[in-house]
Amino acid sequence: MSRPGFVLEVDERTPPLLIHQGEGFRLEGLPLGSKVIYPPDSLPGIRDVNAAIRHALLHPHGMEPLPELLKPGMKLTIAFDDISIPLPQMQTPDIRQRILEHVLELAARKGVDDVELVAANALHRRMTPSELKRAVGERVFRAFFPEHLRNHDAEDKANLVNLGKTDHGEDVELNKRAVESDLLIYVNINLTAMSGGPKSVSVGLASYNSLRHHHNSHTLKHSRSFNDPPNSAMHHSYNRMADLLGGHVKVFTIETTMNNEPFPSAMSFLNKREWEWNLKDQASYLAVKRGNDMLPPKMRRKLWQSSYAPYGVTGINAGAPSQVHPLTLQKVHQQQRVEVNGQSDVGIFGVPFICPYNVNSIMNPILVTSMGLGYQFNMYLNQPIVRKGGVGIFYHPMPNEFHPVHHPSYIDFFEEVLAETTDPAQLEAKYEKQFATDEWYIHLYRNSYAYHGVHPFYMWYWAAHAMDHLGDVIFVGADRRTAGRLGFRTASTLGDALEMAKHTVGSSPEISYLHMPPLTLADVR
Amino acid sequence: MILALEYHRSPARYLATRTATGTKLGGRMAGLIAGNMAPLRLTNKAEPRRPGDDWTRLKPLLSGICGSDLGLLNGRNSPYLTPMISMPFTPGHEIVAETMDELPGLPKGSRVVMDPVLSCGPRGVEPCMWCATGRQSRCDHVTGGSVSAGLQTGFCADTGGGWSRQLVAHASQLHRVPDELSNERAVLVEPIACAVHSVRRVHVPAGASVLLIGAGTVGLFTLLALREFTQAGPIYVVAKHGHQRARAKELGATEVFEPKRAPRALRRATGGSLQHPEIGDEFLLGGADIAFECTGGAAGLSTALRLVRAGGTVVVSGMPNSGVDLTPLWYRELNLVGAYASDHGGPGALGDDVPNAAEEKVRADGRGGDFAEAISLAAGAPLDGYVDAVYPLSRWRDAIGHAFAAGRLGTVKVAFDPGQQ
Incomplete structure (x- = not known):
């Protein structure tokens, strides 16, 4: 039985606590009385994953068993989540591979020949052939790539179809092949409560024309939080789109959930509560910390990026999206949710080395912002861990470094757009369309491995709620000039950061530290 | 005798300056290096003589330091130009000055700016095909005629240059400065004329x-x-x-x-x-x-x-x-x-x-020659503060150093006031 999450109050006996800071970490002594929010212990993974997959496909929720939906001569499209999840990438075999192999075997048995596999990458960069192979497995890759295993192309106008508008006037423009299929199967990995459900198809297989209706500063500012779908304006939009989509294509979704084991055994201390570290954990910490700090930056990045998570699968549910997703959310909450009494004046967040958009890449300053003020700040239900007008303290070195192939428009966004304004609504109004329709970015998105030109805007909107909510944002250990461009202040130490925060929250602030990774969803009462 | 800065032939100094300023650090310290190593010296020398009656002596009021002057001092200018100069010479071709002799239509004491090109007219030779058609900057006779070789005043041994208390100029080189145009703006006329020319x-x-x-x-x-x-x-x-x-x-x-x-x-x-x-x-x-x-x-x-x-x-x-x-x-x-x-x-x-x-x-x-347009532009454009560093000749090393670092120091144009003690 896994222990539930809990909130630790720091006292004299509390050891220094681990805080992630990019491709590294540190032990930090928090002020007495600080609250530390720990996730539940990792749930046990399903022992026989293949059996669980078979069971899910044969006993779906709200739909006929998959074999009954498969008919000879039908057009079948199988879409799957792209490289942005899970994080870090999971050890092979990837859960997508396992599911795809089962589904394809059933389809073959039923005489379905017209099968297409699509990575639902929306406006993310295309997955490389080797990344696709890693996700779908050698056998599927060899059988389908490249003609029948592709990345979704949100700029391939000939292969998009506009299904009309929702009752809120939102365009629903999606992958034509998927929509015109007799059956669309979606293979999902649900790492956070934000993902899955109505989001899968209406985001993963959409075009800019469709995405702009929910990926914008207004919607993100009013998604409180985007990990709490009932209170998320973004999810309300997804729901409307999914409703419209439901009238056009039959979607059979397969959703999976993971436990909280993001780090391999050599770094298992990162998954543990600090006072429970044994001698081996302490020695591991010292060795890894020292070795990591001594590595040249490029090698350090390579090592972190090649650390694959030994995730256990905690749930596999299939069937109608509207019936499957609540079960998925239940599992996510079981793994991540922890009750917290009240908000604090100061929230502390350690930004780790990975976010959904820097797999095999560089976590540039925009992505650091998106991860810290977007994903991590929004890991709450009900209300943020920091009160309105409070201070967010984030840890990350934030070097001024960008991946020139993956993030070309991010460089211009940083140099040109943020030099003028950091206000999400202002930069959206003036620049979003320019970047979204820039031919060169579109060319790189379609033919190279670049994120779409508009993507940095979305990352900035991701932080819109936090920017609106927080009275001050301080990055500990960050490059001063880079953080300054983003509109954030920097401090060398937590002590300095708290000193700087005095002007906003006084000299004895209440402090909460959201201890993650592993993922922690604070249910703040 | 007049006080003048003089660029003289010194292969050793030329090479030393060129070499020392060729590195990244040297480039950053170009002002210091050029001030100490370039073959430039402050000297008392004889006043330049007027080559003819259609010439006048000029008393410079302000004389700018141009990028080509700096290229000369750090040895970066191309040797291609060496046939078109005569040494020793006094640099300085961005000049606002007072005439010291009577010329037809230009009384003594007039405030003028100078087109520095030493083309057929000043040289007293038959106009080449370019000068005959108003294209003096392309003159083929810049090494001939009554004055020594020199593509411009400021690179010619006989005419003197603006970095001195006196030089000579031909009537055809001079343009009268309207009274309302300050010296600080007038000294910018020559570089503005070059800009007008390049745009044209x-x-x-x-x-x-x-x-x-x-x-x-x-x-x-x-x-x-x-x-x-x-x-x-x-x-x-x-x-x-x-x-x-x-x-x-x-x-x-x-x-x-x-x-x-x-x-x-x-x-x-x-x-x-x-x-x-x-x-x-x-x-x-x-x-x-x-x-x-x-x-x-x-x-x-x-x-x-x-x-x-x-x-x-x-x-x-x-x-x-x-x-x-x-x-x-x-x-x-x-x-x-x-x-x-x-x-x-x-x-x-x-x-x-x-x-x-x-x-x-x-x-x-109604568009005229480059200089006429430049005078009009200098009067109307927002150029206040463009000349914010004026040095006497005696502080020539400081002036050169300042000019080399002008960008970093927030300056556009550094100039000499040769009359200043």
Whole structure:
């Protein structure tokens, strides 16, 4: 039985606590009385994953068993989540591979020949052939790539179809092949409560024309939080789109959930509560910390990026999206949710080395912002861990470094757009369309491995709620000039950061530290 | 006898300066090195004599320090020019001065600016084909006639130069300065005239996108002239220093880019795609219609060649000091146009490919020679504070040092006041 999450109050006996800071970490002594929010212990993974997959496909929720939906001569499209999840990438075999192999075997048995596999990458960069192979497995890759295993192309106008508008006037423009299929199967990995459900198809297989209706500063500012779908304006939009989509294509979704084991055994201390570290954990910490700090930056990045998570699968549910997703959310909450009494004046967040958009890449300053003020700040239900007008303290070195192939428009966004304004609504109004329709970015998105030109805007909107909510944002250990461009202040130490925060929250602030990774969803009462 | 700065022949000093300023650190310390090692000295020498009655002695009121003067002092100017100079000479060709002799239509004591080109007229020889048609900057006789070799006053042993208390000038070189024009603005007339000339060297179609590399004196005045004499569309300026960016904006730049960001920023502004060679700097497939290279450096010219669209034009306004990879010129079928000094706006002055009708139209609009236009521009443009560092000749090392670091120090033009003690 896994222990539930809990909130630790720091006292004299509390050891220094681990805080992630990019491709590294540190032990930090928090002020007495600080609250530390720990996730539940990792749930046990399903022992026989293949059996669980078979069971899910044969006993779906709200739909006929998959074999009954498969008919000879039908057009079948199988879409799957792209490289942005899970994080870090999971050890092979990837859960997508396992599911795809089962589904394809059933389809073959039923005489379905017209099968297409699509990575639902929306406006993310295309997955490389080797990344696709890693996700779908050698056998599927060899059988389908490249003609029948592709990345979704949100700029391939000939292969998009506009299904009309929702009752809120939102365009629903999606992958034509998927929509015109007799059956669309979606293979999902649900790492956070934000993902899955109505989001899968209406985001993963959409075009800019469709995405702009929910990926914008207004919607993100009013998604409180985007990990709490009932209170998320973004999810309300997804729901409307999914409703419209439901009238056009039959979607059979397969959703999976993971436990909280993001780090391999050599770094298992990162998954543990600090006072429970044994001698081996302490020695591991010292060795890894020292070795990591001594590595040249490029090698350090390579090592972190090649650390694959030994995730256990905690749930596999299939069937109608509207019936499957609540079960998925239940599992996510079981793994991540922890009750917290009240908000604090100061929230502390350690930004780790990975976010959904820097797999095999560089976590540039925009992505650091998106991860810290977007994903991590929004890991709450009900209300943020920091009160309105409070201070967010984030840890990350934030070097001024960008991946020139993956993030070309991010460089211009940083140099040109943020030099003028950091206000999400202002930069959206003036620049979003320019970047979204820039031919060169579109060319790189379609033919190279670049994120779409508009993507940095979305990352900035991701932080819109936090920017609106927080009275001050301080990055500990960050490059001063880079953080300054983003509109954030920097401090060398937590002590300095708290000193700087005095002007906003006084000299004895209440402090909460959201201890993650592993993922922690604070249910703040 | 007069006090004058004199550039003299000294191969050892020339080579030492060139070598020492050739490194990155040396380049940063160019002012210090040139001030101490260049073959320049402050001396008392005989007043230059008037070669004829149509010459006058001039008493400089202010005399600017030009990029070509600095190139001379740090040894970076091309040896190509050596036949067109005579040593020892007194530098200084950006001059506002008072006449000391009576000339027809120009009484003694008149305040004048000087077109420094020593063409057929001043030399007393039959006009060459260029001078006969008002294109004095192309004169073929700059080594002949009644004065020694010298492409301009300030590079000629016989005429003296502005960095002294006296020089001589031919009547045809002089332009009277209106009373309302201050000395600080008048000393800018010569570089403005060069900018006017360079803008007139090419046809700038209405709405054309223009890229200016450099926002020192040449770059800023080229921007000024572009806005005055053309209907150019967006003008993008590559500027190194904060004050240059602010000034470029004030003069009408559409956008101003930092040098390292120029390729990306220009691509954003003009479209096209950014390409990354395996070795060397990135370039655009796309880019501006026309570029003006205003730095005189190889890096500036290389940037211009890489950021102009196929079939576009690069105007070399700054005096070039080293070679660049000309592959873009070939591959993108670019037009490379030189722009030297100024002239009276004869046939072809608007670019050899411009039909005469267009040129005539401009003339009909009342446009005059480059200097006349420059005087008018100097009076009307927002140029206050452009000359904010004035030195006596005795502090010439400080002045040279300041001029080398002008960009960093927030200065546009450093000048001598030779009359100042």
